[in-house]
Amino acid sequence: MTASTAPGLLRFITCGSVDDGKSTLLGRLLYDAGTVPDDQLAALARDSRRLHADAGDALDFALLTDGLDAEREQGITIDVAYRYFHTARRSFIVADCPGHEQYTRNMATGASNAELAVVLVDARKGLLPQTRRHTYICSLLGIRQVVLAVNKMDLVDCDEAVYREISEAYRALAQTLGITSVACLPVIAPGGDNVGARSARMPWYRGPSLLELLEAADAAPTRAADFRMPVQWVNRPDQSFRGYAGTICGGRVARGDEVVVQPGVQHARIERIVTADGDLDSAGDGQAVTLCLDREIDVSRGDVIADARHPAPVADQFACHLLWLGDAALLPNRTYWLKLGTRTVNARVMSLKHKVDVNSQAKLAARQLVLNEVGYCTLGLDDEVAFEAYADNRTLGGFILIDRQSNATVACGMLDFALGRSANVHWQHVDIDKSVRAASKGQQPLCLWFTGLSGAGKSTIANLVERRLHALGCHTYLLDGDNVRHGINKDLGFTPEDRVENIRRIAEVAHLMVDAGLIVLVSAISPYRSERQSARELFAAAEFMEVFVDTPLEECERRDPKGLYRKARAGTIRNFTGIDAPYERPAAPDIHLLSGGQHAEQLAEQVVARVLAGIDGTIHG
Amino acid sequence: MSTDNAPTHSHLDDLEAESIHIFREVAASFRHPVMLYSIGKDSSVLLHLLRKAFHPARPPMPLLHVDTTWKFREMIAFRERVAAAGDVQVLVHINQDGVRQGISPLTHGATVHTDVMKTQALKQALDQYGFDAAIGGARRDEEKSRAKERIFSFRNAQHRWDPKRQRPEFWHTFNTHIRKGESVRVFPLSNWTEMDVWLYIRRENIPVVPLYFARPRPVVARDGALIMVDDERFTLREDEAVEMREVRFRTLGCYPLTGAVESSADTLDKIIREMADSRSSERQGRVIDHDPTASMERKKQEGYF
Numbered sequence: 001m002t003a004s005t006a007p008g009l010l011r012f013i014t015c016g017s018v019d020d021g022k023s024t025l026l027g028r029l030l031y032d033a034g035t036v037p038d039d040q041l042a043a044l045a046r047d048s049r050r051l052h053a054d055a056g057d058a059l060d061f062a063l064l065t066d067g068l069d070a071e072r073e074q075g076i077t078i079d080v081a082y083r084y085f086h087t088a089r090r091s092f093i094v095a096d097c098p099g100h101e102q103y104t105r106n107m108a109t110g111a112s113n114a115e116l117a118v119v120l121v122d123a124r125k126g127l128l129p130q131t132r133r134h135t136y137i138c139s140l141l142g143i144r145q146v147v148l149a150v151n152k153m154d155l156v157d158c159d160e161a162v163y164r165e166i167s168e169a170y171r172a173l174a175q176t177l178g179i180t181s182v183a184c185l186p187v188i189a190p191g192g193d194n195v196g197a198r199s200a201r202m203p204w205y206r207g208p209s210l211l212e213l214l215e216a217a218d219a220a221p222t223r224a225a226d227f228r229m230p231v232q233w234v235n236r237p238d239q240s241f242r243g244y245a246g247t248i249c250g251g252r253v254a255r256g257d258e259v260v261v262q263p264g265v266q267h268a269r270i271e272r273i274v275t276a277d278g279d280l281d282s283a284g285d286g287q288a289v290t291l292c293l294d295r296e297i298d299v300s301r302g303d304v305i306a307d308a309r310h311p312a313p314v315a316d317q318f319a320c321h322l323l324w325l326g327d328a329a330l331l332p333n334r335t336y337w338l339k340l341g342t343r344t345v346n347a348r349v350m351s352l353k354h355k356v357d358v359n360s361q362a363k364l365a366a367r368q369l370v371l372n373e374v375g376y377c378t379l380g381l382d383d384e385v386a387f388e389a390y391a392d393n394r395t396l397g398g399f400i401l402i403d404r405q406s407n408a409t410v411a412c413g414m415l416d417f418a419l420g421r422s423a424n425v426h427w428q429h430v431d432i433d434k435s436v437r438a439a440s441k442g443q444q445p446l447c448l449w450f451t452g453l454s455g456a457g458k459s460t461i462a463n464l465v466e467r468r469l470h471a472l473g474c475h476t477y478l479l480d481g482d483n484v485r486h487g488i489n490k491d492l493g494f495t496p497e498d499r500v501e502n503i504r505r506i507a508e509v510a511h512l513m514v515d516a517g518l519i520v521l522v523s524a525i526s527p528y529r530s531e532r533q534s535a536r537e538l539f540a541a542a543e544f545m546e547v548f549v550d551t552p553l554e555e556c557e558r559r560d561p562k563g564l565y566r567k568a569r570a571g572t573i574r575n576f577t578g579i580d581a582p583y584e585r586p587a588a589p590d591i592h593l594l595s596g597g598q599h600a601e602q603l604a605e606q607v608v609a610r611v612l613a614g615i616d617g618t619i620h621g
Numbered sequence: 622m623s624t625d626n627a628p629t630h631s632h633l634d635d636l637e638a639e640s641i642h643i644f645r646e647v648a649a650s651f652r653h654p655v656m657l658y659s660i661g662k663d664s665s666v667l668l669h670l671l672r673k674a675f676h677p678a679r680p681p682m683p684l685l686h687v688d689t690t691w692k693f694r695e696m697i698a699f700r701e702r703v704a705a706a707g708d709v710q711v712l713v714h715i716n717q718d719g720v721r722q723g724i725s726p727l728t729h730g731a732t733v734h735t736d737v738m739k740t741q742a743l744k745q746a747l748d749q750y751g752f753d754a755a756i757g758g759a760r761r762d763e764e765k766s767r768a769k770e771r772i773f774s775f776r777n778a779q780h781r782w783d784p785k786r787q788r789p790e791f792w793h794t795f796n797t798h799i800r801k802g803e804s805v806r807v808f809p810l811s812n813w814t815e816m817d818v819w820l821y822i823r824r825e826n827i828p829v830v831p832l833y834f835a836r837p838r839p840v841v842a843r844d845g846a847l848i849m850v851d852d853e854r855f856t857l858r859e860d861e862a863v864e865m866r867e868v869r870f871r872t873l874g875c876y877p878l879t880g881a882v883e884s885s886a887d888t889l890d891k892i893i894r895e896m897a898d899s900r901s902s903e904r905q906g907r908v909i910d911h912d913p914t915a916s917m918e919r920k921k922q923e924g925y926f
């Protein structure tokens with residue numbers, strides 16, 4: 001495939017602002033390439049006459065690609081539209097992207113699979129802030145080749161000086177943004193000047209037409225030269241065959257090559273490269289194959305099979321760019337799923353270094369990222385992964401983040417480099433472990449996590465439960481959310497970011513205490529499902545019980561033991577759960593305490609009974 | 622344009638690899654996937670790619686054909702040959718409620734027929750088998766509205782497409798997470814054009830229903846289309862007559878709703894050349910609307926604009 005002389009499929013995007021003439025240019029390109037069917041041409045002529053009665057027989061090429069305009073009129077989501085055409089030399093896929101800042105995520109989507117961008121400017125206006133933004137997003141998503149089309153040249157009298165000035169300014173801009181290859185050309189979109197054929201109106205331009213430029217463009221995106229293949233699917237129809245199916249995302253592999261299965265260190269040799277068309281001697285970038293190894297080693301989906309001499313780096317902490325796509329903001333320290341290649345792991349943004357103004361590229365301080373914002377962050381994963389810098393390999397350097405509650409795709413990210421910490425901080429082995437410590441206390445360690453509104457009765461009930469357990473000879477500790485804020489969490493307030501971090505730290509402390517063999521009672525509002533889930537995941541299944549103290553808001557407000565609801569209603573304190581901050585009810589708590597009409601003692605008794613039942617079942621049973 | 626104007630072959634390799642990648646993501650990420658099989662050329666290509674993606678294993682998912690009971694007889698015969706190959710399971714679902722009501726495109730019109738026998742029937746089948754991913758053969762180049770469709774298209778528990786919950790797709794890293802009851806539609810041929818499909822069929826020697834090739838067939842001219850008289854359920858109107866004409870089909874559906882085109886293209890080479898030369902849209906011949914109220918509706922719209 002790589003040896004083929006024919007230029008392969010070219011995927012490119014078009015970016016421009018409203019009225020730069022993007023739709024017209026694209027329509028004209030499709031027309032000049034000869035891919036507009038006759039019936040559509042007839043419709044085009046009809047619609048052009050109807051809409052522009054004064055324009056004679058001139059065709060309005062924008063009507064061929066007017067999808068985006070229609071959406072604009074109807075006020076619905078403006079999305080990337082894909083179009084297809086081919087010439088004698090090559091096939092093309094165009095992602096037609098909306099240009100406005102509020103559609104940055106859509107443009108980035110289109111750019112993620114593109115190798116080239118056509119950036120449009122209006123000759124009368126020259127470079128605009130959006131030209132810079134479009135170029136930055138292309139660069140961020142790894143596009144290294146840009147064609148600058150200076151459009152509407154007829155409206156500046158086809159003046160070469162105007163064109164020269166704009167194209168020189170653009171070359172300088174593109175260079176600062178890391179675009180290595182820039183081609184410029186002057187066009188008149190409706191007339192097709194320099195689109196499909198050279199322009200008679202601009203004889204001073206002697207370069208190729210847009211179509212010729214696209215036909216000649218280099219299709220191979222920058223990719224790591226060393227062999228890499230993320231394993232998608234283990235193919236095991238019967239005892240006699242075991243192969244690893246995937247798409248090669250860098251380099252070449254040949255029969256007999258030594259490979260390593262990452263993030264592990266096991267080596268093997270390639271025994272067969274299987275395809276439905278017969279075995280291959282070698283295969284390269286972009287091919288979907290099935291690899292058989294010469295020995296039985298443990299390989300599963302998500303692993304990366306790599307050249308053993310030049311393996312991919314492996315890490316669990318990274319510096320990366322994130323483009324936020326979610327309607328809800330990024331919360332640093334919240335756990336999201338991260339999908340990189342075929343691997344899915346838990347990840348959280350440990351620190352947001354800064355955000356980047358997409359128009360000026362200025363670095364701005366930030367505590368959150370919202371829709372369409374770009375940030376530079378430190379990312380921590382709960383497991384090591386094999387990766388590449390995004391600039392070298394889009395597949396092993398580009399990832400998405402998925403919200404664990406809604407399943408929405410909330411970010412795309414581009415890995416920059418690994419941060420050294422994990423390589424230097426090792427997990428120290430200790431001889432006395434949790435089970436030994438628990439046995440000496442004669443109990444099963446446990447975390448009882450009380451969640452609910454302020455004033456719901458969490459602390460009261462937790463206190464009663466602790467007293468009962470203590471009386472029974474259990475070793476306990478009550479970790480109260482309010483008390484923790486006087487010490488280890490003194491630096492945290494009540495913004496969503498701080499609440500996330502507050503719960504993360506409480507959960508980590510509770511985890512240490514369970515490791516010490518204790519029964520820990522946590523009493524904290526813990527308003528977010530996502531963080532309660534993260535807390536649960538720190539523990540073994542039998543070690544964690546979520547206790548939902550379900551007291552209606554009106555009842556909490558009536559009790560108002562600390563006078564906080566009154567203050568919140570008066571507006572003197574902000575971000576108060578239940579008033580101006582959300583509480584996400586547990587969907588399936590282990591223990592659901594409905595406080596209506598019951599005394600705290602009765603509710604505590606329900607919890608104690610469950611704890612004792614658990615203990616009976618495990619230690620004494 | 623001539624045949625040499627057709628795209629080079631290496632781009633077919635790119636498209637094939639992309640589609641295989643998508644098939645494998647589905648098999649690895651969903652509990653109960655299915656491939657919707659409509660017997661047409663796109664389905665033939667899908668089936669070929671399905672086999673290739675999992676070779677030497679058998680395809681790890683069944684095919685599902687939603688049978689409206691009005692398909693061309695040659696299509697059903699073709700389906701039975703596919704099933705007889707034995708490597709894939711072919712499930713056939715018919716909306717029995719619709720059959721009991723006697724729903725027919727000739728009497729109820731295209732809109733009602735399609736809704737009951739196709740759309741409702743598909744939902745019934747997906748619910749009945751509990752499929753969480755359904756692979757289909759739609760291509761983005763088929764019509765404008767499809768140009769924006771995702772490759773993995775999210776559906777809620779009522780099978781509804783919710784524009785707000787469509788997920789942005791970066792690279793080929795697909796978000797396959799769904800909750801119980803929700804599902805996705807997956808389109809591995811999203812980036813293929815009609816020309817790509819035919820070039821690939823020729824290159825890979827993929828069998829397709831003979832109706833795609835020109836032959837003398839009994840047709841009736843009705844409402845500006847040539848309808849093939851495929852069985853005795855088709856009754857002639859007063860001024861209509863059946864004539865033998867050399868025709869072929871560019872897309873296949875329910876026979877009373879599918880227009881034939883006059884053509885002498887009886888080989889793959891000729892089909893490809895004809896397509897390159899004639900340059901008319903594929904959907905031209907699809908879904909002729911015999912429903913008087915629906916077409917009145919459209920006329921109203923046209924008048925209104």
Ligand SMILES: Nc1nc2c(ncn2[C@@H]2O[C@H](COP(=O)(O)OP(=O)(O)O)[C@@H](O)[C@H]2O)c(=O)[nH]1
Nearest residue numbers: 017018019020021022023024062151152188189
């Ligand atoms: N004179 C002139 N007008 C142009 C040119 N390109 C586009 N236009 C016009 O500029 C307007 C906006 O074009 P359109 O393609 O809809 O812009 P879009 O919003 O970027 O898609 C339309 O009225 C076009 O006819 C050009 O090169 N010269």
